[in-house]
Amino acid sequence: xxxxxxxxxxxxxxxxxxxxxxxxxxxxxxxxxxxxxxxxxxxxxxxxxxxxxxxxxxxxxxxxxxxxxxxxxxxxxxxxxxxxxxxxxxxxxxxxxxxxxxxxxxxxxxxxxxxxxxxxxxxxxxxxxxxxxxxxxxxxxxxxxxxxxxxxxxxxxxxxxxxxxxxxxxxxxxxxxxxxxxxxxxxxxxxxxxxxxxxxxxxxxxxxxxxxxxxxxxxxxxxxxxxxxxxxxxxxxxxxxxxxxxxxxxxxxxxxxxxxxxxxxxxxxxxxxxxxxxxxxxxxxxxxxxxxxxxxxxxxxxxxxxxxxxxxxxxxxxxxxxxxxxxxxxxxxxxxxxxxxxxxxxxxxxxxxxxxxxxxxxxxxxxxxxxxxxxxxxxxxxxxxxxxxxxxxxxxxxxxxxxxxxxxxxxxxxxxxxxxxxxxxxxxxxxxxxxxxxxxxxxxxxxx
Amino acid sequence: xxxxxxxxxxxxxxxxxxxxxxxxxxxxxxxxxxxxxxxxxxxxxxxxxxxxxxxxxxxxxxxxxxxxxxxxxxxxxxxxxxxxxxxxxxxxxxxxxxxxxxxxxxxxxxxxxxxxxxxxxxxxxxxxxxxxxxxxxxxxxxxxxxxxxxxxxxxxxxxxxxxxxxxxxxxxxxxxxxxxxxxxxxxxxxxxxxxxxxxxxxxxxxxxxxxxxxxxxxxxxxxxxxxxxxxxxxxxxxxxxxxxxxxxxxxxxxxxxxxxxxxxxxxxxxxxxxxxxxxxxxxxxxxx
Numbered sequence: 001x002x003x004x005x006x007x008x009x010x011x012x013x014x015x016x017x018x019x020x021x022x023x024x025x026x027x028x029x030x031x032x033x034x035x036x037x038x039x040x041x042x043x044x045x046x047x048x049x050x051x052x053x054x055x056x057x058x059x060x061x062x063x064x065x066x067x068x069x070x071x072x073x074x075x076x077x078x079x080x081x082x083x084x085x086x087x088x089x090x091x092x093x094x095x096x097x098x099x100x101x102x103x104x105x106x107x108x109x110x111x112x113x114x115x116x117x118x119x120x121x122x123x124x125x126x127x128x129x130x131x132x133x134x135x136x137x138x139x140x141x142x143x144x145x146x147x148x149x150x151x152x153x154x155x156x157x158x159x160x161x162x163x164x165x166x167x168x169x170x171x172x173x174x175x176x177x178x179x180x181x182x183x184x185x186x187x188x189x190x191x192x193x194x195x196x197x198x199x200x201x202x203x204x205x206x207x208x209x210x211x212x213x214x215x216x217x218x219x220x221x222x223x224x225x226x227x228x229x230x231x232x233x234x235x236x237x238x239x240x241x242x243x244x245x246x247x248x249x250x251x252x253x254x255x256x257x258x259x260x261x262x263x264x265x266x267x268x269x270x271x272x273x274x275x276x277x278x279x280x281x282x283x284x285x286x287x288x289x290x291x292x293x294x295x296x297x298x299x300x301x302x303x304x305x306x307x308x309x310x311x312x313x314x315x316x317x318x319x320x321x322x323x324x325x326x327x328x329x330x331x332x333x334x335x336x337x338x339x340x341x342x343x344x345x346x347x348x349x350x351x352x353x354x355x356x357x358x359x360x361x362x363x364x365x366x367x368x369x370x371x372x373x374x375x376x377x378x379x380x381x382x383x384x385x386x387x388x389x390x391x392x393x394x395x396x397x398x399x400x401x402x403x404x405x406x407x408x409x410x411x412x413x414x415x416x417x418x419x420x421x422x423x424x425x426x427x428x429x430x431x432x433x434x435x436x437x438x439x440x441x442x443x444x445x446x447x448x
Numbered sequence: 449x450x451x452x453x454x455x456x457x458x459x460x461x462x463x464x465x466x467x468x469x470x471x472x473x474x475x476x477x478x479x480x481x482x483x484x485x486x487x488x489x490x491x492x493x494x495x496x497x498x499x500x501x502x503x504x505x506x507x508x509x510x511x512x513x514x515x516x517x518x519x520x521x522x523x524x525x526x527x528x529x530x531x532x533x534x535x536x537x538x539x540x541x542x543x544x545x546x547x548x549x550x551x552x553x554x555x556x557x558x559x560x561x562x563x564x565x566x567x568x569x570x571x572x573x574x575x576x577x578x579x580x581x582x583x584x585x586x587x588x589x590x591x592x593x594x595x596x597x598x599x600x601x602x603x604x605x606x607x608x609x610x611x612x613x614x615x616x617x618x619x620x621x622x623x624x625x626x627x628x629x630x631x632x633x634x635x636x637x638x639x640x641x642x643x644x645x646x647x648x649x650x651x652x653x654x655x656x657x658x659x660x661x662x663x664x665x666x667x668x669x670x671x672x673x674x675x676x677x678x679x680x681x682x683x684x685x686x687x688x689x690x691x692x693x694x695x696x697x698x699x700x701x702x703x704x705x706x707x708x709x710x711x712x713x714x715x716x717x718x719x720x721x722x723x724x725x726x727x728x729x730x731x732x733x734x735x736x
Binding site: 005056061062063064065066067068069089091092093094097100103104107108109111276280304 | 494500523582583586587590637670671674675678679690691692693694698699700
């Protein structure tokens with residue numbers, strides 16, 4: 001027994017020396033990396049005097065040659081050109097990997113400028129960890145941010161980030177198909193459901209729906225909820241706080257969504273098909289409508305889409321529902337993604353300077369508009385050239401003529417667990433696998 | 449008499465032939481099923497993004513889009529990532545083989561008190577889910593200043609492949625007759641010489657098996673790579689696919705091209721080592 005004990009102790013000591021030995025070696029081999037970090041530090045100290053500064057940008061846009069990623073890269077290139085002493089290093093990962101690494105970074109120090117989402121499901125945990133720097137709201141008074149667009153990025157009245165886009169939930173439709181068949185844009189939700197029959201009889205899919213991802217259907221549900229209540233924000237927050245979704249508006253909205261699925265408004269297998277599949281049904285002319293966000297406005301200029309489809313894409317928003325409190329011009333719109341600065345950044349001043357640079361009116365707004373990546377969260381009427389596509393003009397009109405906007409969608413109002421619950425169960429309730437009551441208790445359980 | 453013989457000969461020949469034909473048909477069918485994903489991958493990588501969503505199994509591209517591959521090479525930083533992948537995977541394979549042979553020999557053939565315990569301890573590594581270690585490792589690495597270095601990937605790749613490697617190696621070393629080693633000792637062989645000159649050549653098949661398993665396991669690994677690396681210096685091939693992932697929808701055609709290029713080295717390694725792996729796995733199964 002004693003001998004056993006001795007050998008165990010010996011083995012532990014050996015193991016310990018081995019580990020520390022390795023550690024020492026690792027440290028020395030990592031000197032190169034540590035060295036570069038040191039030089040970064042000295043750079044930051046001398047930032048004010050024009051010495052080299054390295055800014056680390058952590059972005060959720062891995063594709064740097066198209067769309068929003070291209071816009072971001074253009075601004076970064078501009079900034080480096082105007083400030084030769086600044087080097088900006090971009091690290092980009094897509095959504096899931098981005099969020100995983102974001103957690104890792106929040107333990108061990110954030111990059112200087114990061115992408116964030118102005119939604120409680122993402123931002124609450126991040127702000128509790130205190131990793132984002134507070135911004136001075138007064139600085140942005142003349143940046144032309146749209147009313148209410150900063151709200152999602154605030155906590156206790158303090159501003160922590162700035163929104164990148166304004167997103168609107170819309171039905172894209174193929175005007176040529178509508179005209180050829182004598183269909184008209186639905187005025188009410190019942191009209192929309194009534195279209196399902198004739199469109200299917202014509203051998204087409206009424207609405208291409210990305211049901212596989214969960215969030216587009218959650219947006220659809222929020223959209224209906226907004227049409228019913230006229231303002232679901234407080235109702236949803238109360239429901240989340242009490243873990244009780246028995247408010248009749250939830251039941252009604254879910255029922256209306258289920259009605260659409262029952263009426264065959266969505267394509268076969270909508271509940272498992274992904275974004276690309278749904279979108280291609282529409283862009284190939286197989287579907288008459290496509291429910292998605294306003295960021296897909298660039299379809300109208302996408303050369304890959306056949307001309308007869310691309311030039312006939314028009315848009316309408318969710319029609320009014322019977323006895324609903326919202327009017328036709330009240331729209332489901334929100335400000336999702338945005339940027340923030342790390343609280344512990346060693347080059348915080350430069351990071352904030354860069355952040356403000358991005359939001360100069362002729363950067364994100366203008367480049368975004370020119371590249372057709374959707375609406376920015378700022379007033380961009382100055383960049384209208386008159387050469388916009390019909391689709392772009394329509395979206396701008398929808399936003400500028402809107403009488404009320406919904407704000408953050410329901411799935412993003414709660415914590416991350418709620419988001420997961422609603423986005424994974426919503427297909428089930430729409431196709432009848434689970435009942436509406438089971439769905440509403442299911443999402444309530446996730447916030448208990 | 450002789451005529452009868454020729455008839456029966458012809459009959460059995462015919463029999464043999466028809467059996468052969470059936471065998472061939474079955475083999476060809478299996479081959480098609482096995483190869484189809486690869487053919488599908490290459491086929492889709494030559495189409496345009498818009499042709500992807502057909503109801504057919506394969507696409508006949510209107511125009512063969514070699515541009516996808518060009519984009520993959522240039523915008524996907526393919527060559528840099530390929531170099532990193534080969535370097536990191538190559539080193540991981542070598543380290544796993546060296547350590548697992550030595551540890552396997554030590555645990556099986558050398559007599560010391562804790563040999564069984566150490567072996568169990570190392571094999572327990574098989575039970576640790578890789579993703580559970582993701583964030584703790586990140587914390588340790590950043591304390592040691594190892595994030596964004598080659599070690600950040602090499603250490604976990606070796607660590608997670610080692611248990612499997614060790615498991616296979618020990619059963620193979622078992623199969624080497626002790627008498628050979630005894631003879632080597634009689635002739636004045638030291639312990640390292642026994643391992644290098646006597647044991648290693650006799651377990652070639654298992655080395656190939658371990659090499660191929662380690663290589664294929666780590667070749668497509670992305671979660672750890674994306675967490676531990678941030679600058680492009682050491683990024684591996686799976687990052688190449690990411691460069692074409694948009695915020696909402698992606699450039700599928702180029703992603704297919706990248707995946708075809710990523711799959712190619714793995715297929716080549718498999719083809720080169722495949723005659724050993726089948727032998728190796730079968731042998732290990734019995735002796736384990």
